[in-house]
Amino acid sequence: MSHKQFIRAYEETAPLSYLIxxxxxxVVLLAHKTRDPRVQLLMVKSMCIFxxxxxxxxxxxxxxxxxxxxxxxxxxxxxxxxMLWLAAGDILLKFALExxxxxxxxxxxxxxxxxxxxxxxxxxxLN
Numbered sequence: 001m002s003h004k005q006f007i008r009a010y011e012e013t014a015p016l017s018y019l020i021x022x023x024x025x026x027v028v029l030l031a032h033k034t035r036d037p038r039v040q041l042l043m044v045k046s047m048c049i050f051x052x053x054x055x056x057x058x059x060x061x062x063x064x065x066x067x068x069x070x071x072x073x074x075x076x077x078x079x080x081x082x083m084l085w086l087a088a089g090d091i092l093l094k095f096a097l098e099x100x101x102x103x104x105x106x107x108x109x110x111x112x113x114x115x116x117x118x119x120x121x122x123x124x125x126l127n
Contacts, residue, residue, distance in 0.1 A: 025112070029088065049080050
């Protein structure tokens with residue numbers, strides 16, 4: 001599927017599904033879009049949140065019992081990583097929609113793949 005077909009299917013809300021490999025997406029974003037302010041903002045926010053969680057974890061281990069602090073810290077770290085995971089996928093999709101060359105790089109490295117869902121998962125009502 002070419003870039004123009006991809007944009008047309010995206011705008012027409014066709015039954016198009018995306019698969020984003022986030023580890024590959026982060027590599028592609030850091031290799032090709034490091035100078036873009038959106039990627040820089042994502043990285044700065046991620047590092048600030050990571051430092052804040054690390055500091056809260058250290059304070060938590062001093063104030064709470066170890067088992068409780070470890071449980072809370074593990075859940076918070078998982079939440080932060082999950083938010084970074086979603087944001088990286090969204091940014092990759094935005095860049096792929098904007099730039100044809102980046103679309104070719106993302107699909108060529110298998111960071112972004114898509115398919116058209118031709119079968120309906122639920123029975124459709126008859127008119």
